[in-house]
Amino acid sequence: MSRSEQAELLRQEYARRREENTREETRRQREIVEKLPEVAQLAAQRQEMIYSGVRGILSRKTADTALPERMREYNRRIERLLEENGYPADYLSPVFRCPICRDTGYAGEPIREECECFRRELSRRMLAEMGLREQTEQSFETFREDMLPEDVTVEPAKGQHMSQRALTGFIRDHCMRWVDSYPNQEQTTLLLMGESGLGKTFLLHAMAKRFLEKGADAVLTSAQRLQEEARKSYFGREESSYALLLAAPVLLVDDLGSEAQLSNVTQVFLYELVNERQSRRLTTAFSTNLNEEELRARYTERVASRLTDRRNSLALTLLGEDLRRR
Ligand SMILES: [Zn+2]
Numbered sequence: 046m047s048r049s050e051q052a053e054l055l056r057q058e059y060a061r062r063r064e065e066n067t068r069e070e071t072r073r074q075r076e077i078v079e080k081l082p083e084v085a086q087l088a089a090q091r092q093e094m095i096y097s098g099v100r101g102i103l104s105r106k107t108a109d110t111a112l113p114e115r116m117r118e119y120n121r122r123i124e125r126l127l128e129e130n131g132y133p134a135d136y137l138s139p140v141f142r143c144p145i146c147r148d149t150g151y152a153g154e155p156i157r158e159e160c161e162c163f164r165r166e167l168s169r170r171m172l173a174e175m176g177l178r179e180q181t182e183q184s185f186e187t188f189r190e191d192m193l194p195e196d197v198t199v200e201p202a203k204g205q206h207m208s209q210r211a212l213t214g215f216i217r218d219h220c221m222r223w224v225d226s227y228p229n230q231e232q233t234t235l236l237l238m239g240e241s242g243l244g245k246t247f248l249l250h251a252m253a254k255r256f257l258e259k260g261a262d263a264v265l266t267s268a269q270r271l272q273e274e275a276r277k278s279y280f281g282r283e284e285s286s287y288a289l290l291l292a293a294p295v296l297l298v299d300d301l302g303s304e305a306q307l308s309n310v311t312q313v314f315l316y317e318l319v320n321e322r323q324s325r326r327l328t329t330a331f332s333t334n335l336n337e338e339e340l341r342a343r344y345t346e347r348v349a350s351r352l353t354d355r356r357n358s359l360a361l362t363l364l365g366e367d368l369r370r371r
Pocket of ligand 1: 143145146147150162163183
């Protein structure tokens with residue numbers, strides 16, 4: 046399901062929640078009428094005051110300046126009586142879970158935006174759908190620099206030496222900044238290279254999470270699944286989500302190179318995907334165990350150059366020792 050589909054479902058849930066809230070408000074009012082008629086009467090008078098205040102404004106085009114103070118006085122009396130009778134002071138106040146959006150899912154003036162509560166819930170569901178529920182600890186916030194070896198020296202560029210920890214931290218910062226610059230990224234493609242066990246998948250998941258938290262319509266998939274969907278779409282016999290993946294505003298592809306090699310199908314679909322997405326300036330991130338040379342050998346020169354060309358792509362290479370072996 047895409048973000049917009051998930052969002053639509055969630056909007057429907059919010060609408061149902063608002064209906065429940067209204068039912069609960071009505072139930073409480075009836076309860077108070079029955080059990081505390083004195084409070085119910087005060088509430089009715091307060092309501093009448095609001096109506097007459099509004100009518101006054103409409104007929105005289107002026108506001109009753111004493112009204113707010115009288116309202117506050119009524120509120121205080123109602124709250125006190127409720128508490129004295131063992132009810133919460135706000136028992137007759139509007140019912141909602143989120144005080145910011147009052148369960149509308151939208152907040153902000155003058156520009157209405159998705160409320161924080163809505164975005165958070167949507168991002169949780171998107172992550173769950175991507176199978177990231179168990180891995181939500183894979184985020185930039187939980188990235189443990191001290192888990193990375195400081196005593197392993199790597200050489201990211203000729204003559205340039207640094208520890209694995211320093212290089213990985215540097216790449217982590219790059220990844221984070223790249224996500225944060227969305228949707229105005231200079232390079233819309235990010236290629237995360239490096240042998241297995243260096244933290245590529247962790248960083249890719251962390252990026253996916255951060256994109257979702259920003260409210261971006263991000264999809265995380267594996268190269269294997271991507272190829273499977275492309276194949277189904279080419280042969281047109283089965284339902285395929287390839288078109289959705291091709292057009293996703295943000296697509297993150299894990300483990301490029303691990304998919305089965307199907308004659309030249311892989312090369313063709315990958316070229317199409319990268320080409321199409323780059324020309325439409327859609328954001329795409331890949332992780333791969335392959336280096337540039339291996340990318341060329343496996344996917345042809347034109348695919349590899351699209352993936353590593355500095356104008357369109359931010360290519361980062363992790364180096365060091367397998368973290369799982371330490
Ligand atoms: Zn809210």
